[in-house]
Amino acid sequence: MARLSANNLVTAQAIIARYPKPRSALVPLCHLAQEQDGYLTQDAMGHIAELVGCTPAEVYGTATFYEMFKLHPVGKYVVGVCTNISCMLTGAYELLDHCQASLGVSVGGTTADGMFTLEEVECSAACTLAPAVQVNYRYETNVTPQSFDDLVAQLRAGQRSDIPQHGVLATVRQAVTDRWADSGHTEVHS
Amino acid sequence: MTVRADLTKIVSGRWDVADAHTLDGYLRTGGYEGLRRAIAMQPSEVVDIVTGATVQGRGGAGFPAGNKWHFLDTASFPRWIVVNGDESEPGTYKDRILMERDPHQLIEGALIAAFACKASQIFLYVRGEMAFAQERIATALNEAYAANYVGKNILGTDWSVDITLHWGAGAYIVGDETALLESLEGKRGMPRPKPPYFPAVMGLYLNPTIVNNVETLSNLPWIMVNGAEAFAAIGSEKSNGTRLIAVSGHVKNPGTYEVECGVVTFREVFYDPSLGGGIRDDNDLKAFIPGGGSAPWFFEEQLDMALDPTLVGPAGSMLGSGAIVAMDSTTDMVRACWRLVRFYAKESCGKCTPCREGTAWLETILARILAGHGRPEDLDLLLDVSDNISPGPFPGPNVTVGEPAYAPFPYKKTTICDLGPSVVSPLMSALRRFRPEFDAYIASNTRKFIGVASA
Numbered sequence: 001m002a003r004l005s006a007n008n009l010v011t012a013q014a015i016i017a018r019y020p021k022p023r024s025a026l027v028p029l030c031h032l033a034q035e036q037d038g039y040l041t042q043d044a045m046g047h048i049a050e051l052v053g054c055t056p057a058e059v060y061g062t063a064t065f066y067e068m069f070k071l072h073p074v075g076k077y078v079v080g081v082c083t084n085i086s087c088m089l090t091g092a093y094e095l096l097d098h099c100q101a102s103l104g105v106s107v108g109g110t111t112a113d114g115m116f117t118l119e120e121v122e123c124s125a126a127c128t129l130a131p132a133v134q135v136n137y138r139y140e141t142n143v144t145p146q147s148f149d150d151l152v153a154q155l156r157a158g159q160r161s162d163i164p165q166h167g168v169l170a171t172v173r174q175a176v177t178d179r180w181a182d183s184g185h186t187e188v189h190s
Numbered sequence: 191m192t193v194r195a196d197l198t199k200i201v202s203g204r205w206d207v208a209d210a211h212t213l214d215g216y217l218r219t220g221g222y223e224g225l226r227r228a229i230a231m232q233p234s235e236v237v238d239i240v241t242g243a244t245v246q247g248r249g250g251a252g253f254p255a256g257n258k259w260h261f262l263d264t265a266s267f268p269r270w271i272v273v274n275g276d277e278s279e280p281g282t283y284k285d286r287i288l289m290e291r292d293p294h295q296l297i298e299g300a301l302i303a304a305f306a307c308k309a310s311q312i313f314l315y316v317r318g319e320m321a322f323a324q325e326r327i328a329t330a331l332n333e334a335y336a337a338n339y340v341g342k343n344i345l346g347t348d349w350s351v352d353i354t355l356h357w358g359a360g361a362y363i364v365g366d367e368t369a370l371l372e373s374l375e376g377k378r379g380m381p382r383p384k385p386p387y388f389p390a391v392m393g394l395y396l397n398p399t400i401v402n403n404v405e406t407l408s409n410l411p412w413i414m415v416n417g418a419e420a421f422a423a424i425g426s427e428k429s430n431g432t433r434l435i436a437v438s439g440h441v442k443n444p445g446t447y448e449v450e451c452g453v454v455t456f457r458e459v460f461y462d463p464s465l466g467g468g469i470r471d472d473n474d475l476k477a478f479i480p481g482g483g484s485a486p487w488f489f490e491e492q493l494d495m496a497l498d499p500t501l502v503g504p505a506g507s508m509l510g511s512g513a514i515v516a517m518d519s520t521t522d523m524v525r526a527c528w529r530l531v532r533f534y535a536k537e538s539c540g541k542c543t544p545c546r547e548g549t550a551w552l553e554t555i556l557a558r559i560l561a562g563h564g565r566p567e568d569l570d571l572l573l574d575v576s577d578n579i580s581p582g583p584f585p586g587p588n589v590t591v592g593e594p595a596y597a598p599f600p601y602k603k604t605t606i607c608d609l610g611p612s613v614v615s616p617l618m619s620a621l622r623r624f625r626p627e628f629d630a631y632i633a634s635n636t637r638k639f640i641g642v643a644s645a
Contacts, residue, residue: 018354026376065378067360086438123280128444137321170324174355
């Protein structure tokens with residue numbers, strides 16, 4: 001797949017400029033690459049290494065540490081069913097069983113049409129609205145087998161424009177503003 | 191009755207205001223007044239006010255924010271403020287709401303901290319999975335920059351500071367402050383040993399750095415407007431202000447509530463109509479987690495204890511991140527214990543051997559017990575592995591009602607950070623109190639539950 005596109009390169013350089021050291025932009029740039037391609041490609045990791053001044057292996061070694069970076073293609077919608085304590089207590093495993101049967105895939109699998117990848121995830125911070133599911137990191141709460149099936153039907157029918165395709169995280173970015181001084185600045189107050 | 195209906199809402203006061211997340215809504219409800227007051231003072235005066243208020247850190251460790259700031263070397267620059275918004279403790283659900291519903295309050299709190307600590311830049315680290323919070327903060331930040339609350343020559347003064355919004359990418363361990371700094375440097379989020387890497391001395395890029403939790407900083411605007419004395423007047427003598435608690439599990443009204451520190455009891459948390467509202471189906475409470483998945487469990491004997499660290503610690507647990515999880519009489523304790531242990535096994539960063547190997551083995555052994563392949567010697571093996579991660583008597587209440595705590599909090603550890611010993615909390619809690627349930631699994635050797643890979 002691809003290195004960062006010309007447009008994304010401009011965004012990448014704006015992100016890098018926000019940090020005193022370029023390497024700090026590594027994780028945000030991996031998100032940018034994943035937004036572009038739907039997953040994190042080897043070419044993109046090589047490009048990020050050039051941009052932040054490290055080796056491709058260091059980008060790979062860092063990216064693989066974090067759950068959200070996918071090194072292989074995934075479905076358009078990554079469905080994360082939380083099964084941690086509060087969700088488990090309210091029936092998350094029974095829900096997960098239903099999700100597997102309903103989508104026809106096991107945890108970790110992607111449906112044949114490339115629409116859904118099913119994951120069992122750790123605490124999504126929606127414990128008081130358990131059981132919780134995230135679709136591309138958008139919340140669905142108090143999920144029942146019926147509401148899950150409805151959600152899947154809506155996604156298949158293209159009726160959930162509020163949930164972007166996998167890779168797109170926040171749809172609002174911090175605007176590009178010049179840092180008020182170079183990273184060499186020191187004392188603010190005399 | 192100690193649940194006050196008229197309690198001043200310090201951090202959640204705008205949750206009912208529909209447009210509180212916008213600059214207009216925030217300004218209309220008194221927003222940025224605390225910042226205006228702060229920048230009219232000397233930084234040292236702001237430090238004194240926050241120190242005087244005694245804001246115990248709301249992230250988990252409970253270290254007072256003002257005291258933390260005093261660790262900064264007075265002559266060393268540049269220095270940084272890092273906001274820890276990587277909330278991932280099982281059961282915890284407060285920082286996300288603060289970021290989504292009142293992002294300007296957090297930005298203002300971070301600005302006050304940056305002014306007090308003479309920081310050059312603020313990094314706002316938001317958990318990767320919280321896309322909506324990232325959007326709300328990005329929008330708020332763009333508004334705040336445009337209105338000159340952030341950036342160069344803030345509100346016409348000679349003070350300038352930038353805020354950088356940073357997204358994480360999914361790793362519980364990054365909630366540890368030193369791991370968070372590693373992550374912010376573009377590396378794997380593995381904790382650094384303290385000493386020597388105390389963030390206030392050798393933090394981000396080895397510069398002095400203050401890492402504060404989202405809720406902690408969200409208290410600062412109110413304190414600057416209303417004063418340290420007004421803050422200290424709320425709560426108990428040793429535990430000031432309010433704190434957010436997320437009540438989940440088997441309660442009738444799960445939710446995130448702001449309660450007075452050190453006053454409200456666990457019984458009220460679960461049974462008061464304005465809070466938990468009772469246990470599901472009016473069942474009995476079997477056990478509860480008082481402060482996130484890492485906290486040793488409490489039982490009915492602790493129900494009348496107030497949410498005060500000076501009481502909870504000696505009793506063997508912690509208030510941690512304010513996550514309170516109820517488990518009713520129908521709960522299978524072996525399964526609940528396994529699920530929490532599995533969390534730590536998955537999230538161990540792999541840096542320290544006792545945690546990397548130990549958490550995985552604890553999970554494997556528990557999974558085989560659940561799968562009906564348990565061996566009689568497995569329970570001793572679990573204790574042995576636990577002791578290698580956290581030596582000595584592990585904190586927790588005594589199994590015998592009326593006896594003093596088995597051991598007070600905190601635990602000892604053979605690891606750099608607290609993730610390792612955290613795995614022992616659910617295990618030791620369940621094993622000490624509900625050992626017959628483990629024995630029954632091993633004796634019956636039948637697979638009972640779905641969702642467990644056979645070992």
